Amino acid sequence: MKPCKDYLELISARVDGALTPDEARRLGEHLASCEACRRELAGQEILWERMASLPEAQVPEGLAERTFARATKRRHMPRWAWGVSATAAAAVLIAVLVGIKVMRTEKPLDPETQQVVKEIDVLQNLDVLQHLDTYEALGDGVIMMSEDASKAGGAL
Amino acid sequence: MTTADPDSQLMLAFCSGDLAAFRRLVERNSAVVFKLAARYLGDESDAEDVVQEVFLRVHGSAADYKPTAKFTTWVYRITVNVCLNRLRAAKARPSVSLEGLGENPEEASFDVASEGEDAPFSRIERRELEEKIRAAIAALPEAQRTALLLRRFEELSYEDIAEAMETTVPAVKSLISRARQTLKACLARYL
Numbered sequence: 001m002k003p004c005k006d007y008l009e010l011i012s013a014r015v016d017g018a019l020t021p022d023e024a025r026r027l028g029e030h031l032a033s034c035e036a037c038r039r040e041l042a043g044q045e046i047l048w049e050r051m052a053s054l055p056e057a058q059v060p061e062g063l064a065e066r067t068f069a070r071a072t073k074r075r076h077m078p079r080w081a082w083g084v085s086a087t088a089a090a091a092v093l094i095a096v097l098v099g100i101k102v103m104r105t106e107k108p109l110d111p112e113t114q115q116v117v118k119e120i121d122v123l124q125n126l127d128v129l130q131h132l133d134t135y136e137a138l139g140d141g142v143i144m145m146s147e148d149a150s151k152a153g154g155a156l
Numbered sequence: 157m158t159t160a161d162p163d164s165q166l167m168l169a170f171c172s173g174d175l176a177a178f179r180r181l182v183e184r185n186s187a188v189v190f191k192l193a194a195r196y197l198g199d200e201s202d203a204e205d206v207v208q209e210v211f212l213r214v215h216g217s218a219a220d221y222k223p224t225a226k227f228t229t230w231v232y233r234i235t236v237n238v239c240l241n242r243l244r245a246a247k248a249r250p251s252v253s254l255e256g257l258g259e260n261p262e263e264a265s266f267d268v269a270s271e272g273e274d275a276p277f278s279r280i281e282r283r284e285l286e287e288k289i290r291a292a293i294a295a296l297p298e299a300q301r302t303a304l305l306l307r308r309f310e311e312l313s314y315e316d317i318a319e320a321m322e323t324t325v326p327a328v329k330s331l332i333s334r335a336r337q338t339l340k341a342c343l344a345r346y347l
Contacts, residue, residue, distance in 0.1 A: 057190060
């Protein structure tokens with residue numbers, strides 16, 4: 001024979017009316033010979049009745065109306081609709097970017113413009129441009145010095 | 157799939173953009189959610205906030221909703237989660253003491269026998285008993301409390317409770333049985 005603690009779940013299920021026929025038979029056989037488990041069952045049934053006697057909470061007036069208003073006020077359209085909108089916006093952006101790329105790909109620059117772009121690229125990469133003023137100043141100095149030297153030489 | 161469930165049908169209609177269906181869902185279910193929240197929190201004052209948060213979540217879940225369970229089972233799950241979040245956030249797992257709930261018969265504040273057989277409880281005593289039961293329920297571990305409340309007050313089947321708690325039927329049976337053991341021990345002198 002199983003110990004009584006092994007029947008506790010069956011006793012609980014019996015209070016719930018949730019025993020299978022086999023479980024009901026096994027528990028019935030045990031209860032027939034176990035006074036302690038009969039008392040346990042009786043106690044659990046009384047407990048269940050006492051719990052049922054607890055008063056229900058009083059639902060406040062206008063609860064549904066306020067709940068609906070709050071849920072729909074915060075977001076006028078459901079989150080999925082926001083998701084759809086965001087997806088649509090992203091799709092438009094992607095379409096624009098792809099369009100630009102395609103236009104660039106499908107309509108190459110004419111040779112003359114391509115040459116200009118190349119020259120701009122070359123110029124942009126020349127470090128010399130960053131120091132152009134310095135070079136010009138140095139250049140002016142060299143010229144002045146050579147002019148002075150010429151003058152001096154001439155005087156000699 | 158439970159599309160025969162009228163609430164699930166309303167939810168599906170709402171997913172298709174029918175706001176009136178959502179209104180109907182709120183009208184049909186807000187009181188039930190309120191009562192469960194009040195029992196779960198042991199306090200009616202926060203129950204309305206729970207109802208509003210639950211339906212905000214329902215409203216926001218339209219994109220992902222699939223009627224794999226009864227709508228009410230799904231809503232019970234959300235309700236329990238919201239209640240648990242509140243209790244945890246407030247560290248408010250009610251600090252209910254089990255003292256005086258049955259361990260010490262000398263502390264009993266009333267004597268059932270003195271009231272006579274026909275009226276075992278006076279109004280005051282009944283109220284006290286209700287408070288004892290509430291306190292004992294509130295002191296249960298979360299899972300036991302959830303399973304017990306869904307069974308006792310919402311009268312969910314073990315299968316639906318398992319669905320709502322995302323667990324198994326044997327686990328639900330065990331939880332409810334243990335909850336009953338604890339309550340019975342706490343309230344022994346009143347039973």
